[in-house]
Amino acid sequence: MGHGSGGRMTQELIQQVFQPHLSAPELLAGNDFAELSVASVKGKLAVSTDSHIVFPLVFPGGDIGRLSVCGTVNDVAMSGAIPLSLTAGFILEEGFSTSLLESIVISMEDAAKEAGVHIIAADTKVVEKGKADGLFINTTGIGWIPNGLLISGSEAKPGDIVLVSGTMGDHGIAVLAARGELGFETEIRSDVAPLNHMIRAILDVAPHVHVLRDPTRGGLATTLNEIACQSRICITIEEDRVPVQSAVSAACEMLGFDPLYVANEGKVIVIVPETEAVLALKAMQNNSYGQNAAIIGGVSESPASRVLLKTRIGGTRILDVLAGEMLPRIC
């Protein structure tokens, strides 16, 4: 508990665990604030905040540290913004391993470097044993939106094309597997990744992108429904065209899950006018995080606020949002 007292032990924790890795000048300055110069910013600022809780804290392909940086970087980038800086708030459960904490901080540092952002302010609190589940991390991100971009969930237009940047459901299944809940072993890794560079590459060739959104909790189906409702349009996707790793679809088959509802942490949905669709696709495919990108469907006027799925065998059905928790089936 002493590590959260604000006294010498807190200082030690900061100096020994955080500062060797999180070393932006704003942090090392030791103030209670970070200064940001906004004079050079042309356009608008984008801000996003997200609290990260995941069990287990370390899973194949990532950990809560990488997740907490990528999640917020991606949320900022989904506005078309260039992410600049992050803040991080840590809530630690008493007795949490310092070496595990350090490895998580290192992975935050790595993810931030990869994304090209600085962690400029941070805070740590320690709560009594049993009052938290190991470690929670909140990150807030800020970025600037270059002039001329108008990207929002409400901007999808009839005639637009819908793309995804890769295979669906990897993160959710990797985390389930790491919990030992599958009852079998898999080699599925979480896709957790910062997507801001890929999004820049898309916008360079397809500047009229209407919607960017990452299909995290609730998966592709739920996220498409959010967009369909916000834009009051209909999105139709083709089951055959949605990329899903065969190991993920096999795991889902066995458990009675649908990969279209399983979380992703390194994928983006792109909705773009038809004229720029192939350019956007190529830009994604040229990026290491978008090699399996695909065109999966299109936008039409009606039925408004609905998502439809053309099934593999030629039927059409509603693709609804997930009602609450995804529950495995019986038989």
Place this chain on the structure above:
Amino acid sequence: MRYLDEFRDAELVKNIVGEINRIVTRPWVIMEICGGQTYSIMQNGLDQLLPSQIELVHGPGCPVCVTSLELVDKALVIASLPDVIFCSFGDMLRVPGSQGDLFSIRAKGGQIRVVYSPLDAVKIAQQNPDKQVVFFAIGFETTAPVNAMSVLQAKSMGLTNYSILVSQVMVPPAMHAILGSPSNRVQGFLAAGHVCSVMGYWEYPAIAEKYRVPITITGFEPVDLLNGVLMTVQQLEEGKHEVLNAYTRVVSKEGNVPAQRILNQVFKVCDRNWRGIGMIPKSGLCLLPEFDDYNAEVRFDVGRIQTKESEICIAGQILQGIKKPPQCPAFGVFCSPENPLGATMVSSEGACSAYYRYARNESVKA
């Protein structure tokens, strides 16, 4: 994926649908028994591919849906006890009892765990000797052998803290109940492939003969289901009423004999109350008296339960193929998967949930 993609082949589907179109001359009502089949039909949009003369009605084969309200309420009481870890298949968690569901018990601090197999619950019992571990043993003949196995395993391990709350039901008595009802509309059956994989289909010729209905043992993938429909329509058009097997890669006539043996070692046939339908004689399985120690209804004092069912919900008529979900005044209005009035709106095998998720917008059908 091998063994799945072959049965989802668009070309094959087209051919079978073409053949059904070619032979059908008049309207037929066919019931698929199993909720898994209902789901696959809606999920793949198979109902839209069939000629308009073929009406598929949805059967009672959703174990979550037919588990009696009384047993759900007993589950809620047991799961609320401080020293109990209550284990269940995930589907049961949202099923409404008279007051609340297992989720609401979990939110109040009840220890509820979702398991994929009752054998996992046995493991939990072994790891928590100071807790009573109760498994909600629901299902048709498909789940009965493994549920029985869990009791045998707990016994052989000498566990004294494991018990099961049994809601096992059986398909053939339900078919009798549907076909014997004056309001029956069903002219042919797609029998539930997974149930038959355990039990075989030696019980069905007597039903086909008595009610003069064709029965086709049917699987779950699009090609399986359409093939089942085709074989049933062929018989209907020819005036036949035989039992045919369209799921030969999984089902044999005698079924899984060792599994049946385990089932009979632990369970006996009993009368069972089906939610929405009522009492069906000799339609359930109960623990034999020598396994009273593993019977949660004996172990916990849950005798005096007052149940209260929604007055609007027509789940019973839906489960018997008399009505379809959109004919219910509450469907999509007061009743949705988030706020279900009846279990058919909850389970991923329930007809109302399948309609709500996949076909509640009429324009989909256009």
